[in-house]
Amino acid sequence: MAVNSRSLIRSGTELNKSVTIIQGIRTVDSLYSGYGTGKKRQESPRSYSDGNNTLPEATQSNNNLKVIKRKIPLIDLPVEVESLQDLEETTGYDTVKKDTNKVLNDISQTKSVSKQSMRTLSSMITNQIEVTHSSKILSLINALAPVDEYLQRHCINVSMLNGLFGQWLGLSKVDIYNLVLVGLLHDCGKALIPSKILQAPRKLTSSEYEIMKMHSLHSYELLTDFSETIRRGARHHHESINGAGYPDCIMDFDISLFARISSISDVYDAMVSQRSYKKALSPFHALDVIEKCRKKTLDNVLVEIFFMNMFRELKNKPVVMSDGIVGIMRDFDYKDPKYPTVEVHGKIIKSNEEWYCESMYIED
Numbered sequence: 001m002a003v004n005s006r007s008l009i010r011s012g013t014e015l016n017k018s019v020t021i022i023q024g025i026r027t028v029d030s031l032y033s034g035y036g037t038g039k040k041r042q043e044s045p046r047s048y049s050d051g052n053n054t055l056p057e058a059t060q061s062n063n064n065l066k067v068i069k070r071k072i073p074l075i076d077l078p079v080e081v082e083s084l085q086d087l088e089e090t091t092g093y094d095t096v097k098k099d100t101n102k103v104l105n106d107i108s109q110t111k112s113v114s115k116q117s118m119r120t121l122s123s124m125i126t127n128q129i130e131v132t133h134s135s136k137i138l139s140l141i142n143a144l145a146p147v148d149e150y151l152q153r154h155c156i157n158v159s160m161l162n163g164l165f166g167q168w169l170g171l172s173k174v175d176i177y178n179l180v181l182v183g184l185l186h187d188c189g190k191a192l193i194p195s196k197i198l199q200a201p202r203k204l205t206s207s208e209y210e211i212m213k214m215h216s217l218h219s220y221e222l223l224t225d226f227s228e229t230i231r232r233g234a235r236h237h238h239e240s241i242n243g244a245g246y247p248d249c250i251m252d253f254d255i256s257l258f259a260r261i262s263s264i265s266d267v268y269d270a271m272v273s274q275r276s277y278k279k280a281l282s283p284f285h286a287l288d289v290i291e292k293c294r295k296k297t298l299d300n301v302l303v304e305i306f307f308m309n310m311f312r313e314l315k316n317k318p319v320v321m322s323d324g325i326v327g328i329m330r331d332f333d334y335k336d337p338k339y340p341t342v343e344v345h346g347k348i349i350k351s352n353e354e355w356y357c358e359s360m361y362i363e364d
């Protein structure tokens with residue numbers, strides 16, 4: 001791989017990089033309380049899925065959010081690293097983002113989905129995935145992005161992950177296009193959910209949660225102009241393999257392949273994104289959540305394929321550790337992906353509860 005001289009971080013020099021850390025919110029990590037404190041974390045028994053607000057929630061006011069800049073010690077990173085802005089420009093993500101935002105606004109106002117707009121968007125994304133290296137797409141998805149862009153980014157990210165999944169499975173271009181379309185449309189029903197529920201920076205009440213759960217049915221109802229394959233992909237993206245999902249409580253192969261793939265993409269993107277009520281998890285922590293969901297809620301075989309490919313994509317990539325040091329991810333155990341093995345200053349170290357991977361490294 002060509003070394004980007006702008007991104008080659010020199011060793012032995014002063015600290016001059018920074019990373020944005022959000023503090024003051026009851027984050028997912030703080031729910032697991034224990035990072036750097038010597039205390040053992042407690043695993044949450046909740047299911048992890050986007051859109052149903054079963055993510056660990058914030059209990060403090062967002063007024064407590066505090067953004068700090070942390071200095072990152074410099075080390076040699078003989079890998080190419082781009083900024084989020086560069087990645088968005090070179091992959092066409094910025095254009096797709098604007099168009100997706102417009103389509104989502106149109107859905108909110110007209111209570112209908114323009115088939116032509118969605119087809120155009122799906123074609124753009126499908127073509128982009130075909131010509132863009134998958135590691136670039138994953139860098140985009142794994143990057144810390146503004147909370148207020150969450151819905152359009154989530155739709156695009158799930159569609160891109162779906163597209164990559166289609167490539168990994170060797171599906172035809174038509175199937176990949178349709179998978180991308182399901183990713184774009186899976187949460188379109190959220191346009192019918194009241195914004196005070198959709199954007200609540202706190203745990204939803206049980207009645208609010210029941211309203212939120214209606215979004216997958218709303219998606220199905222909004223997509224009357226689309227094929228049943230697309231509609232069912234959207235309707236069933238919160239179903240579980242064990243039948244404990246919603247809205248139809250179907251299980252195993254009664255859930256379509258497109259819906260089973262979208263469920264994994266959905267959970268992964270929800271985990272690595274920051275929201276008003278939670279901070280972003282590292283990809284390794286997200287994979288750990290998915291590992292715990294496999295066989296119960298997610299398709300075991302598809303999760304295996306996801307892990308295999310994610311491992312290949314994340315291996316040898318720079319990561320920001322909890323002490324601010326940037327290292328290179330060298331290895332992780334599929335059964336314990338949360339604590340990868342990281343190379344720092346030539347030393348190979350297994351991360352742990354005290355020294356863990358906070359995020360992927362990306363240029364400011």
Ligand SMILES: [Fe+2]
Pocket residue numbers: 050051154158186187266
């Ligand atoms: Fe979603």
Ligand SMILES: [Fe+2]
Pocket residue numbers: 050051052186187215216237238
């Ligand atoms: Fe959803």
